[in-house]
Amino acid sequence: MNAVANHSERKERNHERVEQQVWLSPEVNIFETPEGYVLEGEMPGVTKSGLEITLEGNTLTIVGHRHEADFGANPVYRESRAGSFRRVFELDPAIETSKINAKMEQGVLKLHLPKAEKVKPRKIQVTD
């Protein structure tokens, strides 16, 4: 994920405006280790079943659907934003896309994106 694509993100956003859908952009952390990348995204109120992760070529789209808690009470004061989450990323071509793994824990999505074997740094033994 060298270049986390802002272009495609912006294009998508404008497109969404037309469709009148309100998407919230989740805050993310992206770490890189020798084995791969880890993406953490904040999506409070999203359960495992509301998660929709799609991969098209090198474009990874994360969608987190959530539903308004309806418990028959009247809202008095509100700061949280209604809507579901969506964000698009351009993946590093070195990622082994078949091994992407997703986990949802207390409203935080954790995506493990392992690098393909051939690009992992390798120690080479020196023989006499």
Place this chain on the structure above:
Amino acid sequence: MTLTRWQRPQLWDAARHLSSLREEIDRLFESPFSLFENGSQPFSGGWVPAMDLYEDKDNVFVRAEVPGMKKDEIDISLHEGVLTLSGERKLEKEYDKAASHRLERFVGRFQRSITLPHPVDATKVRAAYKDGILAVTLPKAEEAKPKQISVSAE
């Protein structure tokens, strides 16, 4: 006529406005709508989780978006009709040494207080943490509940 004490114009205040304006412009270039899309407030310099307040006939409900915490890292206290939520989120040790490409999630302490609109029964307050949302249910005190008064015709 009321007398108002003269106050020196506060320079730092103007400076703060300027710097926040600059940040705002930077941000607008980066992503035109993100400013309005997040519940947490962008210029506060800290973590300000979004809080909601609901009520029905018997209860007051407070909800806060605090994703990615452990149940026991959250503190809830009720004192003289003010509910205070606080906690601390730490960066995971696992990625201490990893290179980071994006660091947008807040790390650190938060504390928020909200004055409840009605007296509540402090002994019956319940709290649950699920899907990153803290939900506190505060039953209204008996004297705060609406009462039906029947009118008898003579």
